[in-house]
Amino acid sequence: MKDFLFIYRMNYAGIQERTPEQMQATMQRWMDWMGHMAAKDQLIDRGNRLHPSGKVVGTDGIITDGPYTEIKESIGGYSLVRAASCEEAAELAKGCPVLTMGGNVEVREINAM
Amino acid sequence: MEQPELIPHLFRTEFRNIVSVLCRRFGFGQIETAEDIAGDTFLAAAQTWTLKGIPSNPVAWLYHVAKNKARNHLQREHHFRSTIVPGIGMAEPAAEAEEIDLSPQNIRDSQLQMMFAICHPAIAAEAQVGLSLRILCGFGIEEIAAAFLTNKETINKRLYRAKEKLRQEKIAVAMPPPAEMEIRLDAVLRTVYLLFSEGYYSSSHDQTLRKDLCLEAMRLCSLLLENSGTNTPPANALLSLMCFHASRFDARVNEQGEPVLYDQQDTRLWDTELIAKGSYFLNCSATGGRLSKYHLEAAIAYWHTRKEDTSEKWESILQLYNRLLQLEYSPVAALNRTYALARANGKQAAIAEAEKLDLPDNHFYFTLLGELYTGIDNEKAKRHFEQAAGLARTQTDRQLIRQKIDKL
Numbered sequence: 001m002k003d004f005l006f007i008y009r010m011n012y013a014g015i016q017e018r019t020p021e022q023m024q025a026t027m028q029r030w031m032d033w034m035g036h037m038a039a040k041d042q043l044i045d046r047g048n049r050l051h052p053s054g055k056v057v058g059t060d061g062i063i064t065d066g067p068y069t070e071i072k073e074s075i076g077g078y079s080l081v082r083a084a085s086c087e088e089a090a091e092l093a094k095g096c097p098v099l100t101m102g103g104n105v106e107v108r109e110i111n112a113m
Numbered sequence: 114m115e116q117p118e119l120i121p122h123l124f125r126t127e128f129r130n131i132v133s134v135l136c137r138r139f140g141f142g143q144i145e146t147a148e149d150i151a152g153d154t155f156l157a158a159a160q161t162w163t164l165k166g167i168p169s170n171p172v173a174w175l176y177h178v179a180k181n182k183a184r185n186h187l188q189r190e191h192h193f194r195s196t197i198v199p200g201i202g203m204a205e206p207a208a209e210a211e212e213i214d215l216s217p218q219n220i221r222d223s224q225l226q227m228m229f230a231i232c233h234p235a236i237a238a239e240a241q242v243g244l245s246l247r248i249l250c251g252f253g254i255e256e257i258a259a260a261f262l263t264n265k266e267t268i269n270k271r272l273y274r275a276k277e278k279l280r281q282e283k284i285a286v287a288m289p290p291p292a293e294m295e296i297r298l299d300a301v302l303r304t305v306y307l308l309f310s311e312g313y314y315s316s317s318h319d320q321t322l323r324k325d326l327c328l329e330a331m332r333l334c335s336l337l338l339e340n341s342g343t344n345t346p347p348a349n350a351l352l353s354l355m356c357f358h359a360s361r362f363d364a365r366v367n368e369q370g371e372p373v374l375y376d377q378q379d380t381r382l383w384d385t386e387l388i389a390k391g392s393y394f395l396n397c398s399a400t401g402g403r404l405s406k407y408h409l410e411a412a413i414a415y416w417h418t419r420k421e422d423t424s425e426k427w428e429s430i431l432q433l434y435n436r437l438l439q440l441e442y443s444p445v446a447a448l449n450r451t452y453a454l455a456r457a458n459g460k461q462a463a464i465a466e467a468e469k470l471d472l473p474d475n476h477f478y479f480t481l482l483g484e485l486y487t488g489i490d491n492e493k494a495k496r497h498f499e500q501a502a503g504l505a506r507t508q509t510d511r512q513l514i515r516q517k518i519d520k521l
Binding site: 028031032034035036038039040041043046 | 428431432434435436438439442446447450451454458466469470471
């Protein structure tokens, strides 16, 4: 088994105002998906969501506001999963709710130091 | 109580008290001595009480005799160390024999400390349960063997090895230092839970014995709650969980001793007092920042004490299993989660996920698949049930699966 990082990207600007019920339904979909991976003993760490804004530190030491969430596909969160191969991990990622919200999942094998 | 029942009854409640106190006093190196003294005390009781009748305060009589025997032992030990040992150039004499303290407070403290010693991470989990039954619960070797569905020799060997390990590792009968408390308490809780499960899920047909195991686990957990250092939210959650499960004890078995599944249980047989206690301890557990697996399992068990099927019930159970699995994977939790998913989101959704679970040797897995396909594709359901029956290890399990096939 190998370890993989799932990076969830989505377009923050595209997210509409939602009612509490809609937010709860989204939350349940995410939790069901995490539960699905955990039930297959493939979830190492469900990870976290990220705040939309932060800072970017450049090579010249200049700090700017960023990342630029107005552009499409900024990182919304991450999880750590376990799979036999990158193909299997990618297959697993097909169930991610971010895909129904116009986002995508980047699947990267972890190259342990 | 007449004498024939009185002695076994007192043995169950007092043997452990005497052993814990003596063992704390002597150290684990002499646990057999502590057990011998406690055993001799009961032998003396059986002989004396038959001749002279039962004393007015049997427990005080037992404590008095145990103290005398312990004092004699310590004096012999002291004599050995102070007169013989120096002659052959060995260690210093031990302190003068002091009074053995069998006060309720010291009994409680000793039991608590014994719990931490027995549940030391150096001891294998199975041995911890065996030792707990023997030393903390005063079970006979035969009873322990019956609970584990094995023979006396196996249990004796297992206990002997565990005691050897306790000696080798020089594990002290003492409370762990504050810095280690949380980890060590987790180990104690795990053993208490194992003890409970051993009773609750054992394939032994001895109902009384099984119930005793569960009640003992609950008693040990209550002991933890009586002490401020161990009265933690996870400990409260564990007691809550055990109360909820135990509330169905009488409903799970019919008059013929056959298991009755949850859906078919007569709710009038559920113990409402235990359900209320479970709710009380669940409330007590709702403090602090740590959500333990006992919290989640207690909350799941709480929903099961409500018989009516609402969408809120199954959605809640599903979400609790989602979180439980994230804390700790287990095949049982994975299967239960999939069942909850079927109840919350429908069988089709659950089938899609169940097919992806990889549990080829687990008869519960095929039973679940059979359940999910029932009414959707009965041919497939039958095939899964048959595969389950082929994998099932007990006659009872096979019977239950056969009933499902017949109903298709």
